Amino acid sequence: MKFTKHTNSLLNESYYIGKHHSGLEVVVIPKDQMTLYATFATRYGSMDNTFKTNGSDYITVPDGIAHFLEHKLFESEDGTDTFSRFTALGASANAYTSNEVTSYLFSATENYYEALEVLLDFVTHPYFSKENVEKEMGIIEQELRMYEDNPYRWMYQELLRGLYQKNTVNIPVGGTVESIHEITPEILYDCYNTFYNLNNMVLIVCGNVTLDGVEGVMDKALKRSEPVSIDKKIADEPREVAREYAEKTFPVAYPVFNIGLKETDLKGDGRAYIKREFEHSIIAELVFGKTSEFYNALYSEGLINQKFGTSYYSSRTWAFFIASGESRDPKAVLERIKKELELWREGGRKISSEAFERAKRVLYSASVQAWNSTTDIAEGFLDYYLAGADVLELPEVLSSITVEDIERRLKTSYDTELMSMTVAKPEQKA
Amino acid sequence: MPKTKISTSAVSDGVTLYYINDSKYKTDYTHIFFSMPLTAENATKASLVAKLLKRGSERYPSMAELNSALDMNYSSTLGFSAFKEGEKTVFSVSVATMKNAYAPKGEDIFAEALEIAFDALLYPLTEKGGFVAEYFESEKKNLHDSILSQINNKGAYSRTRFISQMCEGEPYAVNGEGDIDILEGITATQLYGFLKDMTSTAVCDIYFVGSESEDRVKTLVKACFEGVERQSGKRPETTLVTKVKGKDVTESLDIAQAHLWIGYRTPATYSSPDYLKFVLFNMVMGGDVSSKMFMNIREKLSLCYTCYSSLDGMKGIFTAYAGIDPENKEKTLNAFYQELENVRAGKISQDELEDAKKAYVNRMREIQDNPSLLPAWFHMRLESDIPRDPSTDAEEIMKLTVDDVVWASKQIEKDTVYFLTKTAKN
Numbered sequence: 026m027k028f029t030k031h032t033n034s035l036l037n038e039s040y041y042i043g044k045h046h047s048g049l050e051v052v053v054i055p056k057d058q059m060t061l062y063a064t065f066a067t068r069y070g071s072m073d074n075t076f077k078t079n080g081s082d083y084i085t086v087p088d089g090i091a092h093f094l095e096h097k098l099f100e101s102e103d104g105t106d107t108f109s110r111f112t113a114l115g116a117s118a119n120a121y122t123s124n125e126v127t128s129y130l131f132s133a134t135e136n137y138y139e140a141l142e143v144l145l146d147f148v149t150h151p152y153f154s155k156e157n158v159e160k161e162m163g164i165i166e167q168e169l170r171m172y173e174d175n176p177y178r179w180m181y182q183e184l185l186r187g188l189y190q191k192n193t194v195n196i197p198v199g200g201t202v203e204s205i206h207e208i209t210p211e212i213l214y215d216c217y218n219t220f221y222n223l224n225n226m227v228l229i230v231c232g233n234v235t236l237d238g239v240e241g242v243m244d245k246a247l248k249r250s251e252p253v254s255i256d257k258k259i260a261d262e263p264r265e266v267a268r269e270y271a272e273k274t275f276p277v278a279y280p281v282f283n284i285g286l287k288e289t290d291l292k293g294d295g296r297a298y299i300k301r302e303f304e305h306s307i308i309a310e311l312v313f314g315k316t317s318e319f320y321n322a323l324y325s326e327g328l329i330n331q332k333f334g335t336s337y338y339s340s341r342t343w344a345f346f347i348a349s350g351e352s353r354d355p356k357a358v359l360e361r362i363k364k365e366l367e368l369w370r371e372g373g374r375k376i377s378s379e380a381f382e383r384a385k386r387v388l389y390s391a392s393v394q395a396w397n398s399t400t401d402i403a404e405g406f407l408d409y410y411l412a413g414a415d416v417l418e419l420p421e422v423l424s425s426i427t428v429e430d431i432e433r434r435l436k437t438s439y440d441t442e443l444m445s446m447t448v449a450k451p452e453q454k455a
Numbered sequence: 456m457p458k459t460k461i462s463t464s465a466v467s468d469g470v471t472l473y474y475i476n477d478s479k480y481k482t483d484y485t486h487i488f489f490s491m492p493l494t495a496e497n498a499t500k501a502s503l504v505a506k507l508l509k510r511g512s513e514r515y516p517s518m519a520e521l522n523s524a525l526d527m528n529y530s531s532t533l534g535f536s537a538f539k540e541g542e543k544t545v546f547s548v549s550v551a552t553m554k555n556a557y558a559p560k561g562e563d564i565f566a567e568a569l570e571i572a573f574d575a576l577l578y579p580l581t582e583k584g585g586f587v588a589e590y591f592e593s594e595k596k597n598l599h600d601s602i603l604s605q606i607n608n609k610g611a612y613s614r615t616r617f618i619s620q621m622c623e624g625e626p627y628a629v630n631g632e633g634d635i636d637i638l639e640g641i642t643a644t645q646l647y648g649f650l651k652d653m654t655s656t657a658v659c660d661i662y663f664v665g666s667e668s669e670d671r672v673k674t675l676v677k678a679c680f681e682g683v684e685r686q687s688g689k690r691p692e693t694t695l696v697t698k699v700k701g702k703d704v705t706e707s708l709d710i711a712q713a714h715l716w717i718g719y720r721t722p723a724t725y726s727s728p729d730y731l732k733f734v735l736f737n738m739v740m741g742g743d744v745s746s747k748m749f750m751n752i753r754e755k756l757s758l759c760y761t762c763y764s765s766l767d768g769m770k771g772i773f774t775a776y777a778g779i780d781p782e783n784k785e786k787t788l789n790a791f792y793q794e795l796e797n798v799r800a801g802k803i804s805q806d807e808l809e810d811a812k813k814a815y816v817n818r819m820r821e822i823q824d825n826p827s828l829l830p831a832w833f834h835m836r837l838e839s840d841i842p843r844d845p846s847t848d849a850e851e852i853m854k855l856t857v858d859d860v861v862w863a864s865k866q867i868e869k870d871t872v873y874f875l876t877k878t879a880k881n
Contacts, residue, residue, distance in 0.1 A: 035557075059820050060821050108745050112744070114813070117818075164757050168761075170711045173711040174712050175608075176607055276708045278603035279600055310526075321519045383523065390529040393557045394553055398825060
């Protein structure tokens with residue numbers, strides 16, 4: 026297998042990328058640490074509910090199936106427990122499902138290649154039976170009940186439903202107690218055979234391994250997958266939000282809130298993607314960060330506390346800005362956010378060179394310190410990889426961003442008509 | 456696996472520096488821990504101080520200016536927090552900085568961050584001999600809200616309730632974030648006095664993990680303490696209680712999932728020569744995904760998504776947890792007791808034993824790779840009569856046998872069962 030080396034001399038970091046004859050793309054990030062971390066991921070998540078392959082008809086599957094499949098892959102035909110296979114090697118395995126990716130991972134401090142082989146082996150050997158699907162229902166039902174009691178999870182899920190009318194990012198990752206009961210071994214195999222084709226997957230290994238070593242394990246564990254073309258149905262998302270407001274009572278002490286603003290400019294992969302993400306992060310720092318007038322004013326007024334924070338979540342088909350926190354008056358916070366954004370958009374507040382430099386330093390420092398633990402390195406790599414971007418380019422793209430870029434971004438992306446809010450509030454005491 | 460090399464030196468009376476050289480990460484970590492006895496008053500005051508110190512200092516007289524200085528210094532993080540560690544209230548100052556090697560203009564990020572941190576700690580904004588009234592009142596309200604908001608996270612909230620029931624009458628029952636009633640009575644002057652007392656008398660342990668040289672760290676830290684007249688008090692201790700209460704407590708909330716806790720008293724503290732036998736017992740019972748609890752209560756009986764057990768090596772408490780359907784309390788308890796009986800009867804396969812050992816060894820090795828977690832690991836074990844290190848613990852646990860686990864399982868005694876369940880609808 027031919028590996029291509031990518032290096033950033035400022036960060037003093039490199040990685041190697043290659044395409045194995047099985048069809049699987051592999052990334053090796055050498056790190057001289059005892060803890061090795063590997064993730065084997067498929068471009069398949071909770072939002073991929075309608076799809077077709079190679080000319081067949083579209084099929085629609087029950088909500089929560091990607092997550093259910095993730096649970097079931099740990100089952101094996103001969104009944105051996107997958108977790109124990111890792112534990113016996115001194116490794117620790119896990120998996121997660123998000124809107125658009127399912128990832129199987131382990132960390133190990135010895136027997137790296139043996140553990141890697143187990144990872145590749147169990148993910149490529151599904152075993153779904155009526156009995157083991159039935160058995161999983163109870164476990165997943167308790168997982169969903171746990172989320173039901175979590176006000177933060179509810180707010181986030183309902184925010185997605187508020188922001189998006191059609192985009193399936195609004196489907197809950199775990200589905201619902203009702204939808205998972207529609208799942209059968211046959212549907213699981215359909216989804217597996219479509220999305221777990223090696224050409225649709227990636228392996229990222231970070232730690233003290235050699236290229237030959239990793240390739241050797243791949244040769245041994247993987248059979249070739251025929252190239253596949255997967256057509257995921259992506260609904261045309263209207264510009265407008267689905268809903269402006271939703272609330273629910275929870276056993277919480279004070280109201281907690283999520284406020285979202287929908288991004289409509291989703292153009293560009295690779296460097297453009299990184300640039301867009303940085304622009305939003307700089308705006309978050311300037312407008313709402315802990316040094317901003319907004320934050321300090323609302324904090325002094327007692328409208329927000331230290332739990333207030335903002336983020337920008339993005340992918341190829343959806344992206345949004347989110348502010349979250351706790352307040353006795355969440356609607357007042359929303360009004361102030363709108364007012365603040367209008368001020369910045371219309372030139373009522375100007376970007377000072379000091380504040381701009383400060384925001385850049387914050388992000389530069391984060392992009393350097395992203396190269397600490399093997400876990401963070403591999404997970405960070407995966408995020409950018411899925412967006413067609415190269416994580417080594419972060420510092421360079423960041424330094425290229427100008428004040429004008431930020432002013433333009435404020436105008437193109439922060440339309441305060443495109444906001445939605447969710448509030449989890451305490452029951453009114455009689 | 457080599458032992459972690461820690462170089463220890465005295466900085467001032469009762470102030471010790473523990474230096475660990477580590478070049479794995481691009482971050483230097485400095486953790487400063489002040490230890491006080493765990494009382495509701497100390498916990499409340501320490502939590503309130505932690506919030507107030509972020510409001511500004513003499514050099515940076517507002518929150519915006521303080522945050523701005525940190526951000527300009529390449530986003531140095533400065534965290535003040537108070538937490539419960541065994542029966543201690545620990546006030547911690549944590550500083551994490553991007554290593555100087557990555558400073559684009561050769562700035563001394565590390566020294567600047569220490570200066571900002573100590574300025575905020577030792578010279579906060581004051582008026583009339585106390586904290587500035589406006590900030591004091593606002594942070595009092597924030598802490599009040601934060602203590603009440605513990606209920607927002609049901610898993611953690613149920614644990615706090617459980618411990619307060621099981622350890623009723625012991626310092627360990629104290630809520631680590633503080634007490635609402637005590638909070639109401641604190642004044643700005645008292646609180647400033649508490650901070651002064653703490654910085655001058657509480658035992659202080661400073662951990663550095665990173666690339667700066669030991670001499671340089673020592674010199675800088677010494678300089679930071681120059682304005683403080685130290686007269687160190689003694690290191691607070693945690694009391695081991697072995698007498699059990701035999702309580703069975705049920706509480707309810709409007710929730711979908713119920714939380715079941717089972718608590719046992721054990722003689723297992725870090726100072727015990729048998730401590731690792733209990734660690735291994737915990738790993739076999741519910742310490743990992745190949746444990747008896749996970750394999751049976753979750754995988755075989757499908758009773759839960761989350762279940763695990765843990766061992767507190769400071770307080771000598773073994774606890775087991777499961778998040779279950781409110782209807783399944785008895786079923787889950789019986790399944791747990793059955794597994795415990797199996798362990799006591801020696802029904803532990805060679806695989807179960809080896810898996811439990813290896814999972815623990817892997818954890819110890821991973822901790823050594825994590826400079827941000829190492830300080831807390833060592834700090835928790837400072838009072839131990841037996842010096843502990845992740846690599847020695849890993850080596851020692853490999854020597855243990857099924858008999859050791861069985862022996863440990865027979866030393867534990869049930870104290871309290873706590874159940875947080877769904878409110879019955881009328």
